[in-house]
Amino acid sequence: MTTAPALAPLIARTVAISDPGPLLTLLPPGPGLAWVRHGEGLVGWGEAMRVNGGGESRFDSATRAWADVMARAVVRDEVRMPGTGPVAFGSFAFSPTSPAGSVLVVPEVVVGHRGDTWWLTTISADGALPAPVTLAQHERDLRAPEGTRFTDGARPREDWKAAVGEAIARIEAGEVEKVVLARDVLARTTDDVDPRDMLARLADGYPNCWTFSVDGLLGATPEMLVKLERGLVTSRVLAGTIRRTRNDEQDLALAASLARSSKDLEEHEYAVRSVAEALAPHCATTNVPDSPFVLHLPNVMHLATDVTAVLADGASSLDLAAALHPSAAVCGTPTSAAAKLIEAVEGMDRARYAGPVGWVDGTGDGEWGIALRSAQFDPENPRQLRLFAGCGIVAGSDPEAELAESEAKLLPVKGALSR
Numbered sequence: 001m002t003t004a005p006a007l008a009p010l011i012a013r014t015v016a017i018s019d020p021g022p023l024l025t026l027l028p029p030g031p032g033l034a035w036v037r038h039g040e041g042l043v044g045w046g047e048a049m050r051v052n053g054g055g056e057s058r059f060d061s062a063t064r065a066w067a068d069v070m071a072r073a074v075v076r077d078e079v080r081m082p083g084t085g086p087v088a089f090g091s092f093a094f095s096p097t098s099p100a101g102s103v104l105v106v107p108e109v110v111v112g113h114r115g116d117t118w119w120l121t122t123i124s125a126d127g128a129l130p131a132p133v134t135l136a137q138h139e140r141d142l143r144a145p146e147g148t149r150f151t152d153g154a155r156p157r158e159d160w161k162a163a164v165g166e167a168i169a170r171i172e173a174g175e176v177e178k179v180v181l182a183r184d185v186l187a188r189t190t191d192d193v194d195p196r197d198m199l200a201r202l203a204d205g206y207p208n209c210w211t212f213s214v215d216g217l218l219g220a221t222p223e224m225l226v227k228l229e230r231g232l233v234t235s236r237v238l239a240g241t242i243r244r245t246r247n248d249e250q251d252l253a254l255a256a257s258l259a260r261s262s263k264d265l266e267e268h269e270y271a272v273r274s275v276a277e278a279l280a281p282h283c284a285t286t287n288v289p290d291s292p293f294v295l296h297l298p299n300v301m302h303l304a305t306d307v308t309a310v311l312a313d314g315a316s317s318l319d320l321a322a323a324l325h326p327s328a329a330v331c332g333t334p335t336s337a338a339a340k341l342i343e344a345v346e347g348m349d350r351a352r353y354a355g356p357v358g359w360v361d362g363t364g365d366g367e368w369g370i371a372l373r374s375a376q377f378d379p380e381n382p383r384q385l386r387l388f389a390g391c392g393i394v395a396g397s398d399p400e401a402e403l404a405e406s407e408a409k410l411l412p413v414k415g416a417l418s419r
């Protein structure tokens, strides 16, 4: 783990501001940070502090580093809402063995919006007062470029289908009940991609999702691993998917069949159970609805359950994300056997795809989504990105249908990169 700079206290000041325009238009050129849904959320830029980590202890070391920083911080917060005061954006690798590790970034500037309130937080980590900031809007290009080429990533499609077949055989042999297998796709664009345009397209096309950007990982996830706000815990669990057609009537019939599909209900149940069990040690009461609802997104529909709970042990949102990861929505059941099966048959490094991504504030409140429907920029090459999608596999799965489902899940990011 590296923490820099060393011992100067973090100094942060939050003030209310008038509506500065849509959050995503405020990002200046460069690697921006974002967590936005329906126009609300946080954007940040500059880097007051960065904490890199990795391995099994990546969550612990991030939690400890953030607690140390906050213990020494000097904060003047005139707004006092979740997300005001200093915040850290973070992204964690799915697997402890991934070289992608983890990162927490404390920006120098954060702009937030919630309801009728907008705020500006300025942060410094060198002991000096934060520099004043003038906000400016930057028009974004919502039209995706032409000429982007997509090619198979670590494995050709036929190989991936064979891996799904292998997973089904192992499920039938009783090794696991459910496993999530993912694949990657490479995108090569003809011009440099401006991440801010990509974010604007994702937010425009998928307003019900959380559009995020942390350290070159961008996406629009529909799945909230955990949100903690003043003691109330919420988690949106997704598992069980059907592709949308372009016909509303047909989609309604498909939604009804999804809600009755025993294969999808089984896949969903595993995911809900894994979340409820992981929250239980931290919470006084947990409310799990009896049956899921169908979440309609422009590309797919999912079985969805909103789990709510009341925090009992003072855990932070980052602690809860660590306890919940990896849920059965991205790993499987039982967790450790499914993780081993993924290592054995998936054939790629997921890096930070399917890991927690989000933010935490100085009180521990925060929002951590699962980094789905996402792409990782190549730090060496702004014309190359790695896209990811995965599918829950149970005994009743079919490799061809899973490949088609993975393609449907790639649509948001593909659509943000090509016309």
Ligand SMILES: C=C(O[C@H]1C=CC=C(C(=O)O)[C@@H]1O)C(=O)O
Pocket: 180, 182, 223, 238, 239, 240, 241, 302, 328, 329, 330, 372, 373, 388, 389, 390, 391, 392, 393, 409
């Ligand atoms: C693993 C992914 O989706 C998960 C979330 C929702 C539905 C899923 C499914 O039906 O397989 C997956 O569990 C992905 O989008 O890459």
